[in-house]
Amino acid sequence: MSGLATFPEWAAVLVALLVIAGAAITLIGAIGLVRFGSFFERVHAPTLGTSFGAAFVLLASAVYFSVLQARPVLHEVLIFVFITVTTPVTLMLLARATLYRDRVEAAATTPARGDRGQSGPRARRGAAGRER
């Protein structure tokens, strides 16, 4: 913490507010992970952390290092872009695997099949999954 003696106070307040906001949003998502009842509700909760939670914390880091080094430091954007691209892929794959497992076991909380008039490969794959 060498350059903190000349660190402007508005930037310090901005960094503190952003980092607290990001951590609070992530905490809300984690509480939702604990308190929701079924898996298909729980899968939504941590995405609070992967969207605005991570965005605020990384923005705080970017502001802090930009002011500290007196030049734009934007490598936090790399993490944010990577998270934003990868999270939907993993969570949709996980939800689809869960749906497949629930249908194989014929669980009671499984969402009904064909409620949106779907046809073709999804319905056929579901039927094949039930036979296995």
Next chain:
Amino acid sequence: MSATIIFWGVAIAQVMLALAMAAATWRLLRGPRAQDRVLALDSLYLSAMLVLVTFGIRTGSTVYFEAALVIGVVSFVGTLALAKFLMRGEVIE
């Protein structure tokens, strides 16, 4: 003054992120089925990554940023492999 503001802001944020990690760990240990545990592991990865970013703000070094980036990549690969395993029973077909 600035150092005090940043110190307390980062300290509060780290406590919140530690609570988030504790909640994810609870779900990881408790979670009724395998997919709940995978989801909790993904959430735990995210919280750990954000904790590393806040450590970088606290110490003023950019070393922690690279560790956070590595955790982000490993989180993606790990969760994808686990979801694939739950789907088919094998990772590489």
